[in-house]
Amino acid sequence: MTDPVDVLIVGAGASGAAVAWSLAETRMRIVCLEQGDWMNPTEYPSAGRDWEARAFSDMSISPNRRKRETDYPVNDANSPISVANFNAVGGSTILYAGHFPRFHPSDFRVRTLDGVADDWPIDYRTLEPYYAENDRMMGVSGLAGDPAYPPKASVMPPVPLGRAGTAIAKGFNELGWHWWPSDTAIATETYDGRDKCINLGACSSGCAQGAKASTDITYWPHAVRAGVEVRTRCRVREITTNGNGMASGVVYFDRDGVERFQPAEVVIVACNGVGTPRLLLNSTSGRFPDGIANTSGLVGKNLMFHPYASIQGIFDEPLDGYRGPGVCIWSQEFYETDPSRGFVRGYTYEINRGRGPVATALTGMFSGRIPFGEGHHEAYRQLFSRIAGMVGICEDLPEEHNTVTLDPELTDGHGIPAPKIDYTLSENSRRMLDHAVARATEVLTAAGAKDVITEAPIGVGGWHLMGTARMGTDPERSVVNDWGRSHDVKNLFIVDGSIFVTSAGVNPTRTIQALALYIADSMKKRLADLFD
Amino acid sequence: MPATIATDNPFTADEQRTLLALVGAVIPASAEFGTPGADDPAIAADILATARPYHAAVASALSQIESTAATRYDAAYTDLDAATRATIASDLSRSRFAGVGTLVTITAQCYYRDDRVMRSLGMVPRSPYPDGFEVPRGDWSLLEPVRQRGRIYKEV
């Protein structure tokens, strides 16, 4: 047994980092257990000639393909969308693209506005100060004045428009539709010890330049300096409880594979929308036979992904190709519900600049646009630096039959049961995807594209993991309360995307982190009566 | 076709011959663009080294290729002309035979990082980091119509 700690955080990703940093000022003894390693940015793919190839092996977005010792397998055979993540200090932000939109005020009120899902127990205004604090800590670039949002400041100027952004922006203008420079978690100026973006174009394999705000280089250095201890290669098997039904600590395997018990006064789970329900379901006891914090039966239910549509145009003139961050501009023309479209809620378009030489070849060869053999080179040159387009990020509504459960056979390297995903695309999502493909085709055509390549949903696109331990005020309909505390276990908190009530039609991380800061603040305000 | 290369890999001599015949048919040399084929010795060595961890899948693809050649043409794949070899590879890839997809992916990865190929595309053969690239900042006055239209979010 190791010395007891005041606060034990499981997971050092986007949310674990934010909550650790915020709580550090309390001077409590805080330890974070993370199954992965600290990453060494000089070893990221963009520092080597094989940078595109490594996205298929050790830096793949799929844990099942990557198979690092620090990964756990995910059985997602029964889902049209497979799980993408990364396990390290920084979590999935090591690989994320850095699209950094906020939710909208309407996103917290979908039951009231559209009669579907549930309203959140908090609203945009509750999170607003935490969004702003998180923007400062992560270093957000963008352009103030986006008419799709309530006013918000920007910390740094936006990423460049580039040739691709210019062409596609003109397409949106032609149709009279909204677009705006994306808010991004990418430093466009030197910021908080980080270098500015130099357009390496490999953001989703780790940013060797340190411009992209992964939490290993944003929150964590500050949290560690403030006294938080991060223990890497420590994989938590279960959260334990005492006779009073309170969490007593966790059992974990250390870097030598030795099983240890870490006692704690407070346990905070930050393992993401798949890792968190997995851990809770693995934490069974006489008192909690179906997993800790699960008397509602909702742990692992309501999994939301954001089905993605990819719509890529082929242009005559060369655009940005392999240069520049994946993030560029966005459009929220189809964000709010319009009943005439045949679906509720909506989606965001995020514009992709282009792709590298290998990705161009694979796109062309597997879509039949580049022949095998004779004609390969001619056709390749018609695509090289000439592909640009967008993705449509569709709001995924919560449905109880979309689940994370424990696989009866599959385990990780420590023998801990692995998560199993069961997910079906709803009719609402299917219609939204079709709409996104059709409207984007119009934009790209207006922008001058001569051909369009589509995929909907993107099969490998399970990068947003939400809803599997939802927040709410009713203990029968939610897992945590309106400030992240388990209804059942009063010293157990959850701070990651699991607690989302709905998914909105935007990337989740800015909201995940704002929520983590809000929960940390709620805890700090209640330190004297935290468990009441 | 170049002679068999690299011996310190799990591929048998027969598998290597089939693999070379396949990758050279998928991406042939081009006099017009001044590029080597994927069966160029340096590129093929890179392909074989990169394919090592995927040996089982790739070997099964190669055996599928040979058996398709035998069934369709009663010939060894390596004896077929380049166009026929490319057609077989394309057909199997389209039928989503996983190993063929893996091999084609590895071929593209290795081919498009070769110095000569990158130069022929106007690229400087180097890693993206540390020099990075230039991207034009663009003209934000393009936003004027969006600004003029005004607020589109829903107040609640």
Ligand SMILES: Cc1cc2nc3c(=O)[nH]c(=O)nc-3n(C[C@H](O)[C@H](O)[C@H](O)COP(=O)(O)OP(=O)(O)OC[C@H]3O[C@@H](n4cnc5c(N)ncnc54)[C@H](O)[C@@H]3O)c2cc1C
């Ligand atoms: C390829 C890709 C692109 C993305 N792009 C974007 C984007 O552009 N914008 C955006 O907003 N979001 C994006 N995301 C999603 C974003 O990365 C996540 O939303 C965010 O990182 C989630 O934060 P989190 O704290 O919930 O979990 P994570 O960041 O995933 O962190 C969870 C951590 O918990 C650790 N952990 C899990 N279980 C255990 C255990 N039992 N013991 C110890 N440690 C454990 C994991 O190792 C991991 O480090 C992307 C993700 C991927 C994979």
Ligand code: SF4
């Ligand atoms: S494009 Fe910018 S943010 Fe992306 S990897 Fe390169 S330097 Fe980092």
